[in-house]
Amino acid sequence: MLKEKFTAAILFLIICLTVTVTAAAQSPDVGQDYIVQADDWLSKLSDKFYGDILAYPAIVEATNSKAATDSSYTVIDNPDLIEIGQKVYIPSAEEASAILQQDVVAVEPAASEGRLVVYSGRSESLVGPLLEQFEQDTGIQVEVRYGDTAEMAATILEEGNNSPADVFYGQDAGALGALANAGRFTPLPEETLNKVDAPFRSNSGEWVGASGRARVVVYNPNNVAEADLPDDIFGFCDPQWAGRIGWPPTNGSFQAFVTALRVVEGEDRAREWLQCIQANEPKVYPNNTAIVAAVADGEIDVGFVNHYYLFRFLAEDPDFPARNYSPRGGDTGAMINVAGVGILNTGANQAEAQIFVDYLLRQSAQEYFNRETHEYPLSAAVETNPLLTPISELNVPNIDLNQLEDLDGTLQLLAELGIL
DSSP states (O other): OHHHHHHHHHHHHHHHHHHHHHHHHHOTTSOEEEEOOTTOOHHHHHHHHHSOGGGHHHHHHHHHHHHTTOTTSOOOSOTTOOOTTOEEEEOOHHHHHHHHTSOOOOOOOOSSOOEEEEEESSOHHHHHHHHHHHHHHHOOEEEEEEOOHHHHHHHHHHHGGGOOOSEEEESSHHHHHHHHHTTOBOOOOHHHHTTSOGGGBOTTSSOEEEEEEEEEEEEOTTTOOGGGSOSSGGGGGSGGGTTOEEEOTTOHHHHHHHHHHHHHHOHHHHHHHHHHHHHTOOEEOSSHHHHHHHHHHTSOSEEEEETTHHHHHHHHOTTOSOEEEOOTTOSGGGOEEEEEEEEBTTOSOHHHHHHHHHHHHSHHHHHHIIIIIOOEEOSSOOOOOTTSOOGGGSOOOOOOGGGOOOHHHHHHHHHHTTOO
């Protein structure tokens, strides 16, 4: 009997110690050290311990304070970069509240992995590798549905409150604005919005640009000298360009450009441009990639595209016979649009969706856009790819991207003119 009581006491003690150790390892009711594991990053730890991905500055400040007197901690200079094996300090909820000057609540970490459903108007070839990296870095399982940006936005509207989508990742501000106007997005935190300059985010705080994309005219320098290209897109109405132009009427970025043309130039002037280009019998292509290839093959001399498609070809062949031209007159043909993201207010995975948005704006993702997709980074101090002309050196029009939401009006106009 004595032996049984002793054994029971030992078991009880072990259980108590186990509970105590587990609590110390997981609960931020008391400050604790933490060793960075694979797939950890600060917003993820912040969400794990406080249920708030935006409380990570408390971990940064607390760790750096420890590092000032204890060399076993490493100073965190860049919140986007923490290394496996690095020792950080997770302040208690009370300490974090004092650091941030706001209430922070201790929570128990979720027992299971998160999940995220993304409706992407961006192609898998462009962003698939980044989404795979997001899964690896965060442990969040991502289900992606790819399609045309306008198609994905329309699908969300049709699905209504039953949409399984948590996030809409679109290739232009027009589709983002259309969903925002339909009341489908939840407002983003100020800290997220402020990572991007005001021209590249929603005025109402409902979506944010993740990367920038310039409209250009791609041309074949063997057939056309840049000096002979018109100052603005209306110059391509000249009959000398008959049969030499390519355009992609079904492409979302082209439709966003037409929407911008309607906003900047007015309905009549936009209609006039579409009709005059149509009179020049442009060749129709399904997408930007096909246009760039057609220019290089000599099927056409010029085409209306986004800037970065050319660089895929140049990466394989530096002598690829095509180049980009940003209309020197600085009209709508030289506009900067964004690929951006918004969180659906009907989504079941709001916390994971916010982590995804912040992930797209972190330095590593911005470097991916700069290096792999040749887009313009918008939220981090990333040195512009030398293949790109810096935005500051482009003569671009002053366009409010928040006014590009009337995609339906553009589709109706293109259909009315027989372009669609």
